[in-house]
Amino acid sequence: MGLSIICISFLFSFSLLTAAMQEISMGTAYAVWTGIGSVGATVLGMVFYGESRQASRLFFLALVIAAAVGLKLVGE
Incomplete structure (x- = not known):
């Protein structure tokens, strides 16, 4: 069952990436897609496995998000 959920999630994710590339450049879409995966x-x-919630770690996560938003703002 777990493998089927992963496969469905991958298909859903790739379909959303494909849809995004209809509106924004491939580089920006891929950067946002990988950023969402990394931050997620x-x-x-942090939530389920008790990983560190240091302020510096949260700061760098915010930088990943800011970089993806920045790419969208300046890329079009």
Whole structure:
């Protein structure tokens, strides 16, 4: 069951990436897509697995988000 959920999630994620590339450049879309994955995995690790919530770690997560937003703002 776990593998099927992963496969469905991958298909859903790729379809959203494809849809995003209809509106924004491939580089920006991919940067946002990977940023969402990185930040999401880190936040899930903090919430469910007790990973560190140091201020510096949160700061760098915010930088990843800011960079993705910045790419969108200056890229179009």
